[in-house]
Amino acid sequence: MEKKAANKYNDPSYFRGQVETYLTNILHTDLKNATPANMYQAIAQLINRELGEMRLAYNDKRKSVQKSTDKTKKVYYICMEFLMGQSLKNNLYNLGQQAMAEDLLREIHMDPQVLYDQEPDAGLGNGGLGRLAACFMDALTTQGYDATGYSLCYEYGLFRQKIVDGWQVEFPDNWLPGGRVWLNPREEDTFEVNFYGDYHEYWENGQLKYTLTDPQTVEAVPYDLFISGSGTTAVNKLRLWSARSSGSFDMNAFNSGDFTKAAQRTNSAEMITKVLYPADNIPEGKELRLKQQYLMVSASCQNIVRDQLHLYGTLDNFHKKTAIHINDTHPALVVPELMRIFMDDYGMGWEKAWEIVSNTVSYTNHTVLAEALEKWNSSLVQSMMPRIYGILQEIDRRFRIQAFSRFPGDSGKVDYMAVLQDREVRMANLSVIGSHKVNGVSKLHSQILKDDVFHDFYLATPEKFTNVTNGIAYRRWLCQANPELASLLDDCIGSAYRLDSSQLKLFAAYRSDVGVQEEVEKIKRNNKVRLSNFIGQQWGSAPDPDSIFIVQAKRLHEYKRQLLNVLRIISRYQAIKADPNIDMRPETYIFGAKAAPSYYHAKFIIQLINKLADEINSDPAVSDKLRVVFLENYSVSIAEKLMPATEVSEQISLAGKEASGTGNMKMMINGGITIGTLDGANVEIREAVGPDNIFIFGMTADEVRDCLHRGYDSSKIYSSDPVLKAAVDSLDRGFGGVSFSNIKEYLLKPTYSIADPYMCLMDFKDYCRAHDELAAAYEDRQRWNSMSIENIAYADRFSADRSIRNYADMIWDTRPVLPNPSMK
Numbered sequence: 001m002e003k004k005a006a007n008k009y010n011d012p013s014y015f016r017g018q019v020e021t022y023l024t025n026i027l028h029t030d031l032k033n034a035t036p037a038n039m040y041q042a043i044a045q046l047i048n049r050e051l052g053e054m055r056l057a058y059n060d061k062r063k064s065v066q067k068s069t070d071k072t073k074k075v076y077y078i079c080m081e082f083l084m085g086q087s088l089k090n091n092l093y094n095l096g097q098q099a100m101a102e103d104l105l106r107e108i109h110m111d112p113q114v115l116y117d118q119e120p121d122a123g124l125g126n127g128g129l130g131r132l133a134a135c136f137m138d139a140l141t142t143q144g145y146d147a148t149g150y151s152l153c154y155e156y157g158l159f160r161q162k163i164v165d166g167w168q169v170e171f172p173d174n175w176l177p178g179g180r181v182w183l184n185p186r187e188e189d190t191f192e193v194n195f196y197g198d199y200h201e202y203w204e205n206g207q208l209k210y211t212l213t214d215p216q217t218v219e220a221v222p223y224d225l226f227i228s229g230s231g232t233t234a235v236n237k238l239r240l241w242s243a244r245s246s247g248s249f250d251m252n253a254f255n256s257g258d259f260t261k262a263a264q265r266t267n268s269a270e271m272i273t274k275v276l277y278p279a280d281n282i283p284e285g286k287e288l289r290l291k292q293q294y295l296m297v298s299a300s301c302q303n304i305v306r307d308q309l310h311l312y313g314t315l316d317n318f319h320k321k322t323a324i325h326i327n328d329t330h331p332a333l334v335v336p337e338l339m340r341i342f343m344d345d346y347g348m349g350w351e352k353a354w355e356i357v358s359n360t361v362s363y364t365n366h367t368v369l370a371e372a373l374e375k376w377n378s379s380l381v382q383s384m385m386p387r388i389y390g391i392l393q394e395i396d397r398r399f400r401i402q403a404f405s406r407f408p409g410d411s412g413k414v415d416y417m418a419v420l421q422d423r424e425v426r427m428a429n430l431s432v433i434g435s436h437k438v439n440g441v442s443k444l445h446s447q448i449l450k451d452d453v454f455h456d457f458y459l460a461t462p463e464k465f466t467n468v469t470n471g472i473a474y475r476r477w478l479c480q481a482n483p484e485l486a487s488l489l490d491d492c493i494g495s496a497y498r499l500d501s502s503q504l505k506l507f508a509a510y511r512s513d514v515g516v517q518e519e520v521e522k523i524k525r526n527n528k529v530r531l532s533n534f535i536g537q538q539w540g541s542a543p544d545p546d547s548i549f550i551v552q553a554k555r556l557h558e559y560k561r562q563l564l565n566v567l568r569i570i571s572r573y574q575a576i577k578a579d580p581n582i583d584m585r586p587e588t589y590i591f592g593a594k595a596a597p598s599y600y601h602a603k604f605i606i607q608l609i610n611k612l613a614d615e616i617n618s619d620p621a622v623s624d625k626l627r628v629v630f631l632e633n634y635s636v637s638i639a640e641k642l643m644p645a646t647e648v649s650e651q652i653s654l655a656g657k658e659a660s661g662t663g664n665m666k667m668m669i670n671g672g673i674t675i676g677t678l679d680g681a682n683v684e685i686r687e688a689v690g691p692d693n694i695f696i697f698g699m700t701a702d703e704v705r706d707c708l709h710r711g712y713d714s715s716k717i718y719s720s721d722p723v724l725k726a727a728v729d730s731l732d733r734g735f736g737g738v739s740f741s742n743i744k745e746y747l748l749k750p751t752y753s754i755a756d757p758y759m760c761l762m763d764f765k766d767y768c769r770a771h772d773e774l775a776a777a778y779e780d781r782q783r784w785n786s787m788s789i790e791n792i793a794y795a796d797r798f799s800a801d802r803s804i805r806n807y808a809d810m811i812w813d814t815r816p817v818l819p820n821p822s823m824k
């Protein structure tokens with residue numbers, strides 16, 4: 001690693017001088033008069049320039065290491081979503097320049113937080129999947145792996161959510177004006193992608209050939225976002241493709257006066273990367289989404305092959321020097337697209353191409369929900385990508401022969417595992433067949449993949465299946481989001497934990513140290529005050545920081561069971577109304593959740609939360625004891641304020657449905673205590689902290705299966721539990737003047753086959769029991785604070801650094817090209 005002094009940007013007077021030059025020359029202002037927006041712009045462009053210079057220096061180094069050893073590979077992480085959030089503070093932290101920049105700001109009387117808040121979130125993702133990808137880029141870079149992320153440069157990110165009369169309304173997220181400063185256009189690396197066209201196959205000398213005429217060609221123009229790491233000179237990049245029409249507009253039409261037609265070609269090409277699909281875990285089988293997937297895949301594959309040839313001049317060692325990771329099934333077309341390039345552009349035979357492709361590609365599954373497993377209509381695929389469809393047919397044909405020899409006579413099984421079946425292309429099966437490794441994202445989830453979702457594949461190729469439990473970029477979620485806690489950790493265990501998360505465990509030794517317990521409590525309270533002030537400023541009414549902050553923040557989905565939480569809040573409300581002198585600590589329930597715009601039922605649940613909040617918060621009989629807050633437009637930057645202030649972390653999905661969860665890890669590492677089911681990574685959180693430091697309730701995944709098998713009778717549970725019955729019944733009258741009988745009906749009366757497939761009522765009683773125990777534990781401040789300390793300490797294993805090392809060792813088979821000297 002270079003010494004600090006070698007970098008001119010670390011010199012405060014150089015830094016200041018560069019900022020001043022930009023202010024004067026570009027923004028025509030100066031330090032005295034600069035607004036926070038000016039300062040954001042000036043500092044961000046400077047940091048981007050610094051990263052560009054570092055990248056240039058790193059390029060030579062990484063390439064020479066790649067060439068000189070057979071132990072390292074280049075990793076390509078392909079994902080439709082990267083939920084990056086803000087970059088400035090993260091980059092300053094990673095480069096060790098945060099204090100210097102903030103000193104300059106203080107000198108001009110500018111609050112650093114005000115400056116950071118100038119930056120729009122890069123919201124190029126929906127939730128879990130995209131935020132994980134962003135955390136992984138940080139871990140890859142910090143540890144010195146040679147990695148590139150590929151995604152799309154959506155002009156509009158995830159919609160902005162507004163709550164109007166309790167109802168979610170979506171507004172476009174126009175992030176580019178403020179976000180563009182981090183995007184570095186690379187015109188010269190533009191690739192062409194073909195759609196549609198007339199496709200004909202024919203045989204010649206025993207070989208299948210084809211012609212493709214008149215395709216619609218779209219250009220994919222790359223925009224690079226530099227990824228910094230902590231304590232390293234390595235800089236990786238995230239390459240975002242933007243779609244552009246290949247020709248300019250239709251000159252004939254233009255000359256004949258048909259201006260609309262003239263612009264059509266441009267418009268329809270540019271539509272491809274106009275907006276992120278706002279669906280998470282629910283199907284959105286739109287033609288445009290398939291176009292997005294192929295644009296991203298084709299441009300990325302062409303780029304990867306070109307890089308390989310530049311460096312090695314051959315494709316023979318491709319799989320030895322390249323790992324391509326497909327993050328969920330959305331980029332699964334990588335498999336046929338690479339086959340196409342190898343065969344059509346480089347004349348490789350099928351067997352050799354398949355050998356290379358399937359040894360290069362690996363696949364992570366992020367969901368078991370059947371409706372979220374992508375399937376595309378075959379005719380759509382065939383007309384949009386005729387050559388790719390031809391290759392898919394051949395993959396399918398060869399796979400079926402193999403599968404028949406493994407499961408002789410079992411055509412049902414073979415059909416079930418095949419790529420093409422029932423006029424559909426099944427992306428999950430394609431991903432498994434085309435990969436050498438497949439992993440789930442928590443121990444439980446990976447087991448469910450083997451037992452259930454991909455059981456037959458597991459029987460056929462058990463060695464393919466493995467687990468990598470998710471992790472988080474804790475430098476962002478702890479060190480940057482919660483600087484007070486980070487500095488307490490520095491004092492107690494030294495600062496080595498900032499690069500080596502396993503050191504965090506040392507903090508557990510302080511579990512019984514009364515002084516540290518009190519510090520932890522004080523820090524939590526400060527963070528609660530900050531969050532409370534933020535809520536007050538944004539929405540007008542600040543919650544009481546002495547109430548207990550109970551948080552459920554994640555996408556709104558039935559399986560996550562926000563409804564279970566709501567039912568219990570209603571029962572609390574009713575209990576206080578019934579006994580106004582009830583002895584209890586005030587409770588604040590905080591929600592953050594966006595629903596897919598087309599997911600009507602989820603939107604009703606959002607309305608229920610908001611209407612319940614209106615009623616409770618304006619009822620003087622309860623409002624000093626109970627409060628419900630809905631954080632509008634929940635996002636990465638709001639999460640950064642929320643996680644440090646969370647005391648109780650609600651992770652209450654139906655067991656077996658949440659693949660991992662990562663919010664659970666962010667709350668844990670900030671000292672929040674989990675109340676949850678044995679689902680996803682909660683299982684491993686319990687393993688890490690022990691049963692005394694977590695509140696577990698409800699059915700296990702096995703019990704869920706048995707229960708569904710026996711038949712779930714929600715009405716019986718409802719009529720036998722008066723507390724639950726009263727809560728459910730209150731939905732009829734409703735809240736804030738709106739009836740929610742439809743939700744009551746959903747919980748009780750089977751409209752289709754069964755009531756509420758996620759069985760909220762089944763776990764209600766045990767959920768209340770767990771909450772009562774939690775409330776008692778909270779009153780014993782020493783016990784609670786020591787629980788908090790153990791949660792912080794044992795969150796060490798949920799760092800993205802550890803996840804990435806697992807991927808590198810078990811899946812990609814690669815090592816860092818520039819090991820971080822401060823890391824274990």
Ligand code: 26W
Nearest residue numbers: 128129280281366372441658659660661662
């Ligand atoms: C078909 C549309 C669609 C879009 C996005 C289907 C599925 C997705 C994502 C794969 C859903 C997702 O984000 N899953 C979440 O992934 C996280 C990271 O691994 C896990 O922590 C969450 O448990 C999982 O729900």
